[in-house]
Amino acid sequence: MKRQVMVDRCVCHDVPFTTLLQWATDRTSTTVNDVRDTFGCSSSCGMCRRYIEEALSTGCAKVPLRLQQERAE
Numbered sequence: 001m002k003r004q005v006m007v008d009r010c011v012c013h014d015v016p017f018t019t020l021l022q023w024a025t026d027r028t029s030t031t032v033n034d035v036r037d038t039f040g041c042s043s044s045c046g047m048c049r050r051y052i053e054e055a056l057s058t059g060c061a062k063v064p065l066r067l068q069q070e071r072a073e
């Protein structure tokens with residue numbers, strides 16, 4: 001059985017998505033740029049950006065890891 005790896009935080013800034021989602025519930029709308037400005041997430045390596053977008057849109061604090069597809073030659 002294949003195990004799905006989940007992303008649940010911004011690693012560079014050690015901020016769990018649960019923290020971001022909890023913070024977002026007190027706001028009328030939240031963008032990744034709002035998260036960046038407040039927590040620093042996505043301002044370093046930037047790898048968490050797409051996962052934060054998905055967490056904010058779905059409300060799920062664990063997002064499946066997506067590896068870049070290899071190009072067909």
Ligand code: FES
Nearest residue numbers: 010011012045048
């Ligand atoms: S993992 Fe979030 S900026 Fe690097």
